[in-house]
Amino acid sequence: ETGVTQTPRHLVMGMTNKKSLKCEQHLGHNAMYWYKQSAKKPLELMFVYSLEERVENNSVPSRFSPECPNSSHLFLHLHTLQPEDSALYLCASSQDRISGGANEQFFGPGTRLTVL
């Protein structure tokens, strides 16, 4: 699959589990994002990585821990989540205009997370 891929597509976990979401972009972009999409709420930006450095953390609880080992991969490590964390977690990537991109964000298919 080209573009932005995410695994797993579905995840069910208990509140005491530890799991990780993975995102990979095949577009050569230099910025990656994590969003949370809950029913009847706008997409919420969680984290932004630009050139592999975290540049935004929108007051996300510490039970969510991002990791960006290189420009193509982004992880979201989860531990001791709450039922209200159940949502669709979307990854996106973009290439900024300074380096010749259009700054359009390309989204992955998302991971549907259910916390029991």
Added chain:
Amino acid sequence: GENVEQHPSTLSVQEGDSAVIKCTYSDSASNYFPWYKQELGKRPQLIIDIRSNVGEKKDQRIAVTLNKTAKHFSLHITETQPEDSAVYFCAASKGDTGFQKLVFGTGTRLLVSP
């Protein structure tokens, strides 16, 4: 910080009619306004965007208008088709850094009936 409001939350039209979705933003420094379409069970995809140096942009059946003074922008879809049925999200950002910190509206569910 930026706040984006989107209306209506749902919109039902007959095939062939036009559909208009409106968004307002609060930060006058915002200068980039994309629109995303999300079909059921699929990822959001950019359908059109506009920057603050233009007032209108058109791409076939879709167009976006921007009123910087009033701080609102709108998506116009003409000759709607059943495949236009989806949730549409507007967003705004300042775009003055190397990455985009998009603030999204709550979405509009568009249903086009044959």
